[in-house]
Every structure is written in structure tokens, then in C-alpha cells.
Amino acid sequence: MKNSIVPRFATCTIEHCGKPAVRALSCAHCESHLCAKHQSRQFHRCPSISEANDDEVEELISRIDKSELVQIASTLNEGKHCTFRPGKHVGDGAIMGCPNYHAWIDFDDGEKWLVRIPRSDFSSIPATLVEYFVSSEYATLKFLETTKVPAPRAFGFGFLSDPANHVGVNYLLMQALPGNPYDSSIATGNQRNRVLRQFAGILVEISNHPFKKAGSLLLDRNGAFEVAAVASHRFITLGRYGPFRTDADYFATIADQHLDLIADGQLYHTYPKEAFLFYQLLRQHNHELCSNTSGNAFFLKQVNDKGDHLLVDEEHNIVGIIDWQFARTVPACEAFGPSLLTADFQTLYSRNAGVTEADRELFRALQDLQRADLATYASSSELVRRFHIGFARGLSRDDVCEMVAGVLRLSSPRAQDMDMNLWFSQEWANDQGDSCYAQIEDLEHSSAHEAFP
Ligand SMILES: [Zn+2]
Ligand SMILES: [Zn+2]
Structure with missing residues (x-):
């Protein structure tokens, strides 16, 4: 069922270690990739795995050849004159998407474009994967232009690795839409319902464009859309995988990849046993995900859909949907079923599951x-929805146990009052024959059980 050789983003940089580095936890401060064991305070003493800081952004901006970028934008827009305007990256009005830096291209006639630049701080994310995000998002936006889904128009992109690209960074040029990100936590009931009612209309439009495979979009050499490998996911801890022709393959492969990566020490090293049992449980309930989908048609989905992907005007009219970086075509139950947009974030990480x-x-x-x-x-x-939450940074072992309890309750109403400690010990005992069992026991003993920074 699972792979014997697990691909890695990076290898631990501690001398003679050779183990796979934990994904998404490389340290930009000391430029190290660290395995599960060497993540512990005993071996790594940097204050914390740093988020983007001003220095990194300044360095990124300094690498952009603005005159080259402005020249390209002008050429793509009938020779109209334009200027480059850096985006703010701290404080009010910040437009730093987490893995991206954004700046503006202002045309003299008032037209505005956005340039989206994947951040390139020290990380273990392979450069080819970052380029894949750029080309896939471009193809997705181009596809959306053929539909009635409101989204930014895309104008061009460049790869850092392309010798003909003199801009100095990976970039994607797109239309800057008006409006503000929708925030469901401060919206009134009427405003929320207004947004959801419009969103329902957008879902109907998306349903009019089925695909035969699950995966992310690319443009082929002839300019035709093709469904290719899935572009990671919103936490960027997976690589490229698929495409898939059936719902069952799609869900099973995602669960299997997590199981492999957890056992290999590349994911969730502070609670490997609980995380493994979470994905094993989802794997076992794969058929419940697939049973409510009709046929094997797949539909485009913006997967980072917490609500701020919707730009709304002052009357809460949806102006556009942005941030299509990890977009993919998904089974109908995922495209139209409970999503992060309709989630209750007070209960999402608890056992209180349900619509x-x-x-x-x-x-x-x-x-x-x-x-x-x-x-x-x-x-x-x-x-x-529970399948795709994943474990965000900062979750404790107890949080993960609650999330397992939530999945159990969804699949068996009798699980409501289950003794979770008993459940974990029984399930883990049942896994003794699994090839991952010894690996995870080893991880449990070698890594310090501290929460993610
Ligand atoms: Zn460090
Ligand atoms: Zn190591």
C-alpha cells in the first residue's frame, strides 16, 4: 500500500546524519535542514523557525530588475507606460501572502496589475516545485478567463531558472482587483448569507466545467489546458502527485503520502503516532468520501479558501476570487461540500464535528x-473538510487527539463518548505488523516532544 522509498525535500545538514529533514521546518537563521531528532533544542538553538522578515523581503526586492519587469508589463499591455510600486509587507495594508511577495504595476491610465513573486527565503521547498506553482496558477487563471467565475486576469510569468528571464525572480503578472478580503469573523449574519448566496452561484458556474482527472492545470505546448500533477497543497508539505482518474485514487494517495512522510520523520515529528493514526483512520474511511460522489468528474477548487480569498465591496458583493496558487480539480464532494469558507473555526480543531x-x-x-x-x-x-484540514503549526498532541476523535464521531455516532487513550493504544497495538510501526516507535523515542515553535 505504501512506498518503500519516500521522496524527501531535503536531507538533514547535521554532519554524517543523512536522515530526511522535517518538511516546512528548515531554519533560515542558521541555514539548516534538520531531521526529526535534530529539531530538538539539544541540537538546534535558534530562537524559532523564523517567518519572513524585513531583511529577507528587502533582499528579494533588491533582486528584482524593476526596469525589465516594467518593460515586460508595458509590452504585454499595448506599450502603455507603467511604474513599479513595492507592496507593503508589514503593518496595515500588508499584502504579503504567506509564501509570496506582492508588488504593484501602475499604468498611467489608472489600470493596476499585481506582480506575485514566490518568496525565496531559505527553505527546503524544491525550486522546480515553486516554478510549478507559478505555471499552474497562470494556467488556472487563464482557464478561469473562459468561465464566468470572477478572478484576476493573468498576463504573463517568468521562471528564475529561465536564462531568457532577466527579471531576476520567479514572477506572475495579473490583474489587481478592487475590493477587500472577506472576513467571516466580523461579518454580520446578513452579510455572511449574502456572500454565501453569491458563492453558491459561483459553485454552479464551476459545476458547468467538469474535468476528467483530478490534478492541477497546466497549458501544453499548443496552449490547450491539461490536468497535470497536483501542485502540493496549502501547507506546501507535499510535492507533486497524480493526476488521478478516480476519487478513490485521489483520496487514498493523499492519505498514503502523509502516512509515508510521517513514518519517514518528514512530517509531524512531535506527535508521529497520533498523526499516523489520524491519516490511517481517514484512509480506512476513504469509501465514505467516495460514496457520495457521482461518477468521476472533477471540478476546479481554490484550496486556500478560508474566506479571505473572496474580495468583496462595501455591500459584500463578491468582486473576485484570488489566490489560486495551489488550485486543483477535485471530486464533487470536495468541490461543493463543507469547506474552510463554511467552517466554524471554534470547533474545527476539536471533536465537535459536523456541518x-x-x-x-x-x-x-x-x-x-x-x-x-x-x-x-x-x-x-x-x-x-476534516480530511483536508491537516495539522497547522502550533498544534499540540492533545489537539491532534481531539481531531482524531472528531473523525471518529463523523464515521461512527457511537464514538461520542469513546475513551481516546484506550482507542489509541488499541489501534497502535493493531499496527504492530505494519512496516511503519518500528519507524514511528523509533521517532517517538528519538525526538523531543515539544510543540512546533
Ligand atoms: Zn537555526
Ligand atoms: Zn539529523
Whole structure:
């Protein structure tokens, strides 16, 4: 079921170690990639795994050949004159997306473009994967131009590795849309319902464009859209995988990759046993995810859909959907089912699983649009949302146990009052024959059990 050779993003830089580095936890401060064992304070004493800092952004901006970029933008826009304006990256008005730096291209007639530059601080993310994000997002935006889904138009992109690219960085040029990011935590009930009702209309439009495979979009040499490998996911801890022709393959492969990476010490090294059992449980309930999808049609989804991907005007009209970097075509249950947009973030990381009031509002909106088929997904099971949450940084072992309990409750109502300690010890004992068992026991003993910084 699982791979014997697990691909790695990087190898531990401690001399003679040779073990795979934990993904997404490379240290830019001392420029080290560290394995599960060497992540511990005993071996690594930097204050914390640093987020982007001003120095890094200044360095990135200094590498951009602005006159070259402005020249390209002008050529792409009928020779209109334009100027480069750096985006703020701290404080109010910050437009730093987490893995990207954004700046503006201002045309003299008032037209505005955005230039999106993947950040290139010291990390273990392979350069080819970063370039894949750029080309896939470009193809996705180009595809969206052929639909009624409101999204920025894309104008051009360049790869750092391309000798003909003199801009000095990877970049993607796109339309800058007006509006502000939607924030469900401060929206009134009426505003939220207004957004969800419009979003239902967008889902109907997306349903009109089915694909035959699950994966991320690329443009082939003839300029035709093709579904290629999936472009990682929102935490960028996976590489490229797929594409897939069936729902079952898609979900199973995602779960299997996590199981392999956890056992290999590349993911969730502070709670490997609990994380492994979480994905094993999801793997076992794969059929429940697949059973409510009709046929093997796949639909485009913006996967970083916490709500701020929707730009809204002052009346809460959706102006556009942004941030398509990890977009992919997904099974219907994922495209139209419970998502981060309709999640209740108070309960998402707890055992209190189930559809939310926002899920039900989306259900009603889809029904009102005469799309009972899509509405069924919106209110069916939260399992698909739980499948894709993943473990964000900062979660404790207890948080992960709660999330396992949540998945158990979704698949078995009798699990409500289950003794989780008993469940974990029984399940783990059942895994003794699994090839990953010894690896994870080894990780449990070798790595310090401290929470992610
Ligand atoms: Zn360090
Ligand atoms: Zn090491």
C-alpha cells in the first residue's frame, strides 16, 4: 500500500546524519535542514523557525530588475507606460501572502496589475516545485478567463531558472482587483448569507466545467489546458502527485503520502503516532468520501479558501476570487461540500464535528438555484473538510487527539463518548505488523516532544 522509498525535500545538514529533514521546518537563521531528532533544542538553538522578515523581503526586492519587469508589463499591455510600486509587507495594508511577495504595476491610465513573486527565503521547498506553482496558477487563471467565475486576469510569468528571464525572480503578472478580503469573523449574519448566496452561484458556474482527472492545470505546448500533477497543497508539505482518474485514487494517495512522510520523520515529528493514526483512520474511511460522489468528474477548487480569498465591496458583493496558487480539480464532494469558507473555526480543531450553520445556508442557496445535486454535497458530511484540514503549526498532541476523535464521531455516532487513550493504544497495538510501526516507535523515542515553535 505504501512506498518503500519516500521522496524527501531535503536531507538533514547535521554532519554524517543523512536522515530526511522535517518538511516546512528548515531554519533560515542558521541555514539548516534538520531531521526529526535534530529539531530538538539539544541540537538546534535558534530562537524559532523564523517567518519572513524585513531583511529577507528587502533582499528579494533588491533582486528584482524593476526596469525589465516594467518593460515586460508595458509590452504585454499595448506599450502603455507603467511604474513599479513595492507592496507593503508589514503593518496595515500588508499584502504579503504567506509564501509570496506582492508588488504593484501602475499604468498611467489608472489600470493596476499585481506582480506575485514566490518568496525565496531559505527553505527546503524544491525550486522546480515553486516554478510549478507559478505555471499552474497562470494556467488556472487563464482557464478561469473562459468561465464566468470572477478572478484576476493573468498576463504573463517568468521562471528564475529561465536564462531568457532577466527579471531576476520567479514572477506572475495579473490583474489587481478592487475590493477587500472577506472576513467571516466580523461579518454580520446578513452579510455572511449574502456572500454565501453569491458563492453558491459561483459553485454552479464551476459545476458547468467538469474535468476528467483530478490534478492541477497546466497549458501544453499548443496552449490547450491539461490536468497535470497536483501542485502540493496549502501547507506546501507535499510535492507533486497524480493526476488521478478516480476519487478513490485521489483520496487514498493523499492519505498514503502523509502516512509515508510521517513514518519517514518528514512530517509531524512531535506527535508521529497520533498523526499516523489520524491519516490511517481517514484512509480506512476513504469509501465514505467516495460514496457520495457521482461518477468521476472533477471540478476546479481554490484550496486556500478560508474566506479571505473572496474580495468583496462595501455591500459584500463578491468582486473576485484570488489566490489560486495551489488550485486543483477535485471530486464533487470536495468541490461543493463543507469547506474552510463554511467552517466554524471554534470547533474545527476539536471533536465537535459536523456541518455548520454556514454549510446549511449554502445548502439552501444551492437548492434555491435548483441545484439539489450540489446542495446534497454541501450538507452531507464534514469528513471531506476534516480530511483536508491537516495539522497547522502550533498544534499540540492533545489537539491532534481531539481531531482524531472528531473523525471518529463523523464515521461512527457511537464514538461520542469513546475513551481516546484506550482507542489509541488499541489501534497502535493493531499496527504492530505494519512496516511503519518500528519507524514511528523509533521517532517517538528519538525526538523531543515539544510543540512546533
Ligand atoms: Zn537555526
Ligand atoms: Zn539529523
